[in-house]
Each structure stands twice: as structure tokens, then as C-alpha cells.
Amino acid sequence: MADGLDLGEPPQPVKQDAYRVLARKYRPQTFSELIGQEAMVRTLENAIRRDRIAHAFLMTGVRGVGKTSTARLIAKALNCIGPDGTGGPTIDPCGVCEPCRAIAEGRHIDVIEMDAASHTGVDDVREIIEASRYAAVSARYKIYIVDEVHMLSKNAFNALLKTLEEPPAHVKFLFATTEVNKVPVTVLSRCQRFDLRRISAEQLASHFAFVTDKEGAVAEPEALMLIARAAEGSARDGLSILDQAISHADLEGGGVTTEAVRQMLGLSDRGAVRELFGQILAGDAPSALATLKRQYDYGVDPLSVFRALLEAVHGVTLTKVGTPPDLAQPAEERAARERWAAALSFPVLHRLWQLFLKGHDEIGHAALPIEAAEMALLRAIHASTLPDPGELAKQIASGKVAPIAVPPVAAPSAPAPVDAAAGRRDPASFAELVDLLDAGKFMALAARLRHSARVVRFAPGQLVLSGSRPLSADMLAELVGALRTVTGQGWKVEFEDQDGTPSLREQDDAAEEGRRLAAWNSDMVMAAREHFPETEMEDWPGKRSNA
Template identity: 75%
Template sequence: MADSFDLGEPPQPVKAEAYRVLARKYRPQTFAELIGQDAMVTTLGNAIARDRLAHAFLMTGVRGVGKTSTARLIAKALNCIGPDGQGGPTIDPCGVCEPCRAIAEGRHIDVIEMDAASHTGVDDVREIIDASRYAAVSARFKIYIVDEVHMLSKNAFNALLKTLEEPPAHVKFLFATTEVNKVPITVLSRCQRFDLRRIPADKLAKHFAEVCEKEGVAAESEALALIARAAEGSARDGLSILDQAIAHAGLEGGGVTADAVRQMLGLSDRGAVRDLFAMLLAGDSAGALGSLRRQYDYGVDPVAVLRALLETVHGVTLSKVGGTDDLAQAVEERAARTDWAANLSFPALHRLWQLLLKGHDEVAHAALPIEAAEMALLRVIHASSLPDPGELARRLAGAPEAAPTQAPAPVPAAPPPPASLVPADFAALVDALDGGGQLALAARLRHGARLVRYAPPEIVFSGSRPIATDTLAELAAALKCMTKQVWKLSLDDVPGEPTLNERQLAADAAERQAMLDTPLVRAALAAFPGAELEWPNQRSTA
């Protein structure tokens, strides 16, 4: 009989491990890996060490800052038993014991995760309430993690309240939400709340550099800084962008470059933005439009150009007030902003901000974005030569002009300063306000103000015809801007003089009557019975 041989199972091909995106691969597994949330980690560590654990925790913050990851870490911290199986709750879970590994892999029977976006009803919450009565099967605590808890219905929240306030000792609730304002106050008051902060751009860039090193990918520091800023404080968003940038780099081995990231994200080149901003300040219309068109031809969204200009104005303003430099910015960028801050006044910066912000909103909703962007830049250039309100008031009052804050069109030389900035009388003061663009204020004073005393820097008005308090406040501000003095404005309960309008009408009437009294006009009226004198100067000063 022939011998039979058992050759066993044929060799199986090695199954390639499925690729995991960076946001999942580098999800924090310990509190030490949770970046940017030091205050929360300290609080939790102290609570665990002192055995002062709340029965419900609420994590809130923008997307991708680690809310769900934190909930899982808390679950591990509370249920960790250590490598030897004898450990207790700890802020540094071992990661090797069975509870730690099961929770990290999402298979622990006593750690139940529920997405409130797809389980919004009262029946879903009732299942949690009923199951919470039973003790944990193998863990120290039975933990319920409810993601996007604000999506629960009103009835579901109401059903949860009693159990949430007095849960069994073996149950912990961990809630996560991006919209904490939608969570009822009755739920918030029963939870220990942690507001997870946006992660600073410098910490994100450092984290991305570590990820690139682990992945064996070369990346320029400027590229990582661009990704960190685009992430807007979200580690998950940043890792997703980094994943895309690595794929965009391809197999050539060039790594992740700043130019490639700008092209991928549709960002304006910072050098081009600096050049464009300088052209706006110099009033170079043709150069500014040409620069905008070049960026548009490269594929840059016009909205992104306006956004970059807004960021520049904001950075210059922060530099002017002595803010801390953004170390993620290039040296050339910081030097340019410092130079502009020294030469631009706050009114000029505020005006630039408002003009660019208006332009950004227009371009974002325009049917013709590039054309709207060009018109917005032209408006900025042409408005740059206009004086600010304070300078305009000084000009109208005859004050010397302030030094130019920008380099637009040349401004005519100012007249020599007068002996005083204070108008000679009340009528001259109202005329100065009218000429300075304060038309509504001047009209209210002409028609409603009865003067008692004009003794600069003090004005007393009659209280028999009161002036609104907001009018007095507006007048005080205008006078301070015009004369560089603080004025005292008050009311006195006396009749006061007629208003300027009443005085003007009376003067017109007296002039007309004097004309009627002349022999020539009397003779003409007598010769033509029924004739009337047309009086072109009869007017109101409204």
C-alpha cells in the first residue's frame, strides 16, 4: 500500500494591510499625544489622582481638536488595569492591558459608542437607560460615549435627565459636541464641561513634521506652516490636507513643497501678495490689476487673494500695536509688515480693512468674481487718497495736516495754521460742522439749539427747548476732534437766544420789510395795485 503524504494547506498569498489615512493612523493613544489641551489633561489627572471623578463629562470644541479621542482616552484611563492586572484608574493608561487594547480597537463590550446624529430618538436613549442598570461585564466602569450629542431630540434629552443626574456608580457618560449652544442647559448643568481649544498653528506644524518623519516623507517647513494655517486649529483637517499633499508630491521623491501646497490649496503666493499690497498703497492701478490677473491665471481664487490681503492688513495692525510675531511667517513677511506698521496710521489700516472686507464679501457672491475683485482693488486705491475724518476736520478748521500715512497721490500743501482752532462764535462753529461733513448734526443745532452762553470750551444751551443727549454727545465728540480740546456742554433752564434758523428768518424778514419801505418800491406798488414783491433771498437754512 502506497504511503500517503499530507502536504498541508497550500501557501496563501500575504494580504496587504489596508491603507489607513493619517488622521486615523495618528489618532492620539495617550494623553501625552493629545496636543494643545494641557489644561484639560491637568484637570483630569488631578481628578483621577484624588478620586473625584464626575459621572458625566462633556467635551466641546471645533471639529478635529480631539473630542472623541479624548472620550476614548478617558475610557481607557478609567478602566486600565496595568500590565500586571492590578492597576487602578490612571491618567497614563498602559495601552497593553486587555481593557486598553480592546477600547483602542473599539471592541470593548462595556464601552459603548453611539452617534447621536443617527440615533436621535427617545427609543435610542431608552436603550441606554435600561442597559445602564446592569453592572459592567468585565470593566471597572460601563462607559457610554455619545458623539454629536446636540443632535438628540428634545424628548431624548428629557428622558436622559434623571439617569444623567443620578446614574449608577458603575456608569460614566462621555458626551462630545461641536455645537454646545444646542445642548439644553439642564444637561450642561449635570456634566463636567471641557472646552477643547483650537490647536495653535506652530504646534500643528511641529506635529505634522513628526508625522512626516515617521512616514519617511520630506517636507518643507513653510509647506507645513501653510497646512497648519489652513487647518484652522483642527488636527484632523491638517492631517487630511497633509495626506493629500503627500499624494500630490507623487513618487519623484521631491517631498512636500510650499509651492505645491499653495497650488493644491489655491493659496496666493505670499510674495505676490506683498507686491500687490505695496501697489495698493502706492496707488498703482495698472500694476495692481496686472498682479491680480497673473495670480488668477495661475489658478488662484480671487476670494483667496482678498482673504490674503485681509490677513496682511490684520498682521500689520497687530505689528503696530506690538503684537507677537507669527513665527510661522517667513522673515521677509515679518520685515514687510513691520515696515508697513511704522508708516501706516490706525485710521488708514481700519479703512483698508473695511474696504477689503467689503470687497471680499462682494467677490464671494459675485457672478463675475475676477471682475468684482478688480473693481474692489480699484476702490481701495482711489479711496486711499481720501483723508480720514480727523484729518478732514483739521483741514476744515484750518489746522495743519497730519503727516501722510500712505503713499498714494500727492496731497496739496496745507495752509498755515491759524492762531486758534476754536470758532469765533456759535454760528461759525455750526458752519464748520456743516463744512466738515456733519450735516445732520449742524441742521439739528441750527433748528433746535437755543444758546445761553458760548464761552469756549464751554457751551450752555437753553433747557426750555431741550436737546437730545445723543446730540450733545455727538457734538462733544465732534468738537474734541475739531479743536483738540474737551468741551463742557450743559443745559440751563432759561429761555436762551433764538435758534440760528429763527435768527436767519428774522433777518430775511427785516431785509424784505426794509425793501418794501423804500420810496421806489412803495411807488411801484401804488402804481400797480395787487402786485407783490418777489423776494429771492427769502430762505430757510435747513
């Protein structure tokens, strides 16, 4: 109070409206704003014009394609009365009459929305059934919108069946679900079903450009295309990403750039992918690993790199088949794909697809993702330099390439028979000692030593064997006598509690297995295995039995 005057309350700050995210702000308010669903809109338009409106509708599709929005638009279309209050059902609701505005704001008393994820029981459905008997309060139709209807229990579905089949004339049911396979067939048969399609990347990018302009922001076309691809057909997901990108751009003081979106999404740079793909085809392992590591240091997920490589192979294959080029792709991308399509055969492209797909799967389950990515990359580089199996067969037939010669299992050469009277002979190894025993007519003893004896130490006149497989006292005495006979000198044979080296038989088996694996992993066989993935390695011809 000043000089006895009452100045009243001080001025209050103007309360700002709460920010609404783009996905809610740009929710379709008319069927013309519903992008990518022209076939469904045409069907509804014909049904309304001919007064053939079904009593129950089921909208299905992936997240964010407009199922719930379509249900609300149908509710507006059926209850619109026009600006003058005399209109009837229309595919173009006016948006200004009281029913249109109340439905858009979610406050119409005759349009009831229910989330089936939190109202799954038969009691919830019973409430709908009881209320549906009464006429609408102020609208033309009483409409029930049930989101994620597949979450209802079996009993709830059964309770709804009779009312759903023969509802009162003033009632319409609108169901939305992402998992239509979980909805009972008895319910599906009572509904008019609409399958909402994924929205194409081109349509999403165009819509995002419109939203960006309305928001007073600036965005590069390629950045919007990256967001559209990341959305995977979902307008809601794409608008959420765009919302984040615009906020990021404001903080940086610039528009929505391609590089900023790429970093925000953790996507691999397309230029880097083209560079990496070219290095793989050239067999340049050091450069390819360096490119992969550089992308990893930028924060790009190895899975994202291999997904981009899969997209590159797919794009090159489609170009080679002759499909029209994707005009949304940069000119450099289209030129690179045409160049690779001319240079690569279909077998090579199919092999690269399988290699990258296998690498993608391995990285997704690996404890060390970047290491798994590097190994998968090296495997692809090695295979990219091999001819395809058909070409390799032609080269072998023409004599340009010799078929693989598999080395036979070499039999040990038997030393000359030993005459003890001829004097002393010192074996240089345990294997030579066993051969001397075998040649000196101690075959059974030699076979036992070759099969099970593990040597701890060997020197002329001294043999130390592993105690894990000791000889009997009689056989030990026989061995000492036989050694004296074949070498002309006395031997000291003892046992120690150590593992020792593998037996001669185990060493032979390991060498044999090594030769088998060398043949199995040879260039020609690897190429054949890529072409025939079900190929298995049979037992080696003449392989010894374990018996």
C-alpha cells in the same frame, strides 16, 4: 501532482494591510499625545488622583480637536488595570492590558459608542437606560460614549435626565458635541464640561513635522505651516491635508514643497500678496490688476486673495500696536510689516480693512467674482491715495486745501421781451422757444411745456411732440397762436407715437442730481464717508418739490 507527489496548495500572495489615513493612524492613544489641551488633562489628572471622578463628562469644541479621542482616553484611564492586572484608574493608561487594547480597537463590551446623529429617538435612549442597570461584564466601569449628543431629540434628552443625574455607581457617561448651545441646560448642569481649545498653528505644524518624519516623507517647514493655518485649529483637518500633500509629493517625485501646497490649497502666494499690497498703497492700478490677474490664472480664488490682504492689514496693524512679531512668519514678511507699520497711520489701516472686508463680502456674493475683485481693488487703490479725514480737516483749516465749492443750480436766463411787431425771431432750441413764450407773457403755457412736453423733432416753424403726453385741442390752438406771436411766423405742431426726449423739467432734475452726486463722490466727502460710514446725503438745499 508530479511523480505521484502531492505538493499541496500553491503559495498565496501575502495580503497587505489596508492603508489607514493619517487622521486615524495618528489618533492620540495617551493623554500625552493629545496636543493643545493641557488644562483639561491637568484637571482630569487631579480628579483621578483624588478619586473625584464625575459620573458624566461633556466635551465640546470645533471639529477635529480631539473630543471623541478624549472620551476614549477617559474610558481607558478609568478601566486600565496595568500590565500586571492590579492597577487602578490612572491618567497614564498602560495601553497593553486587555481593557486598554480592547477600547483602543473599539471592541470592548463595556464601552459602548453611540452616534446621536443616527440614534436620535427616545427608544435609543431607553435602551441605554435599561442596559445601564446591569453591572459591567469585565471592566471597572460601564461607559457610554455619545457623539454629537446635541442631535438627540427633546424627548430623548428628557428621558435621559433622571439616569444622568443619579446613574448607577458603575456607569459613566461621556458626551461629545460641536454645538453645545443646542444641548439643554438641564443636561449641561448634570455634566462636568470641558471646552477643548482650537490647536494653535505652531503646535499643529510641529505635530505635522513629527508625522511626516514617521511616514518617511520630507516637507518644507513653511509648507507645514501653510497646512496648519488651513486646518484652522483642527488636527484632523490638517492631517487630511497633509495626507493629500504627501501623496501629491510622491507623484511628483519630491518632498512636500511650499509651492505645491499653495497650489493644492489654492492659496495666494505671500510674496505676491506683499507685492499686491505695496502696489495698492502706491496707487499703481495697472500693476495691481496685473498681479491679481496673474494669481487668478494660477488658479487662486479671488476670495483667497482678499482674505490674504485682510490678513496683511491685520498683521501690519498689530505690528504698529507693538505686539511681538510672529516668529513663524518668514523674515521678509516681518520686515515688510514693520516697514508698512511705520509708514501707515491707524486711520488709513482701518480704512483699508473696511475696504478689503467690503470687497471680500461682495466677491462672495458676486456672479462675476474676478470682475468684482478688480472693482474692489480699484476702489481700495483710489481710497489709499486720499488723506484720512482728520488730516484733511487740518489741511483745510491751514488753507492748504480749499473746501469743496458746490456749484449752485443755475437759473435759466430769461431772454429780452419779444415785440412781435419788431419782426421775426427764430429760436435755436426747444428750451429757447419755451423761454420766449415765458417772456412773451404766455407763462402758464410755457410752464406746461417745460413740465411735461417731450420733443420728438424740433426745427424753426416745426414742432413734433411725443403722443404720450398730448395737449388738449384748446391748448394746442393756443400754442400755435402763441408761437406765431413770439416768433413772427406760422408753426406746425403735431404729435407722433414716440417717447421723445425727457422734458425740460426732467433734464433740469437730472442735471441737479448729477451735481449732488458729484459733490457726494468728491475726494473730501469720500474720505469723510469712510471715517463716518453712517453718513447719509440729505436733500439738496432749495431742491424743487415734485408737486
